[in-house]
Amino acid sequence: AQTVTQSQPEMSVQEAETVTLSCTYDTSESDYYLFWYKQPPSRQMILVIRQEAYKQQNATENRFSVNFQKAAKSFSLKISDSQLGDAAMYFCAYRRTQMDSNYQLIWGAGTKLIIKP
Amino acid sequence: EAQVTQNPRYLITVTGKKLTVTCSQNMNHEYMSWYRQDPGLGLRQIYYSMNVEVTDKGDVPEGYKVSRKEKRNFPLILESPSPNQTSLYFCASSPGQAHPGPQHFGDGTRLSIL
Numbered sequence A: 001a002q003t004v005t006q007s008q009p010e011m012s013v014q015e016a017e018t019v020t021l022s023c024t025y026d027t028s029e030s031d032y033y034l035f036w037y038k039q040p041p042s043r044q045m046i047l048v049i050r051q052e053a054y055k056q057q058n059a060t061e062n063r064f065s066v067n068f069q070k071a072a073k074s075f076s077l078k079i080s081d082s083q084l085g086d087a088a089m090y091f092c093a094y095r096r097t098q099m100d101s102n103y104q105l106i107w108g109a110g111t112k113l114i115i116k117p
Numbered sequence B: 001e002a003q004v005t006q007n008p009r010y011l012i013t014v015t016g017k018k019l020t021v022t023c024s025q026n027m028n029h030e031y032m033s034w035y036r037q038d039p040g041l042g043l044r045q046i047y048y049s050m051n052v053e054v055t056d057k058g059d060v061p062e063g064y065k066v067s068r069k070e071k072r073n074f075p076l077i078l079e080s081p082s083p084n085q086t087s088l089y090f091c092a093s094s095p096g097q098a099h100p101g102p103q104h105f106g107d108g109t110r111l112s113i114l
Helices: none
Strands: A003-005 A010-014 A019-021 A024-026 A032-039 A046-052 A064-069 A074-079 A088-096 A111-116 B004-007 B010-013 B019-025 B031-038 B042-051 B054-057 B076-078 B087-094 B109-113
Touching: A003 A088, A010 A019, A019 A111, A024 A074, A032 A064, A032 A074, A046 A064, A046 A074, A074 A088, A088 B042, B004 B087, B010 B019, B019 B031, B019 B087, B019 B109
Parallel strands: A010 A111, B010 B109
Antiparallel strands: A003 A024, A019 A074, A032 A046, A032 A088, A064 A074, A088 A111, B004 B019, B019 B076, B031 B042, B031 B087, B042 B054, B087 B109
């Protein structure tokens, strides 16, 4: 069974600095998707960034980028120029690509990100 | 506006009193799913549905029921709620057919079972 591990329950960073959130996963599949979701205090689940495993290029969305290391099964999220609005819980999630499978997302436990003004 | 709508957003109730959390999506999505979120555990899937009249268990289905009589609706039913079902619940949908895009989430329902 696939598992996702986020080893940092909480991280803090000074506003305008860069922070990296860690995520590792375990799977025997060769093709899959990885996601980072943000959950602010409003409880909404907001997609931050996604990565297809077959793509070697790391995904980037504005100030958010990932470091995808397929062999190491690592998928870290880097937030540059941190802003107060980035404060939230961040979840790493995995999904298989098999067409006949449950499109279930497997989630990590989350990392609470605190931004210091 | 494309959205997944859950109701209620908050509910406090007592052990054994049947309740239903509704979920509706307006995107004509085939796939719908329910998750529960607990501290330190992330989200875990309760049930999912690949299409109308097709439902199956996720990782933590005990104590829950679902139905999918129409494409847009996927209610979560707690026949006899217990305190261990106190949690934050999310409904999600996606187009299906191995769509790689993100699942669309509702705003969550906070359930407290006393």
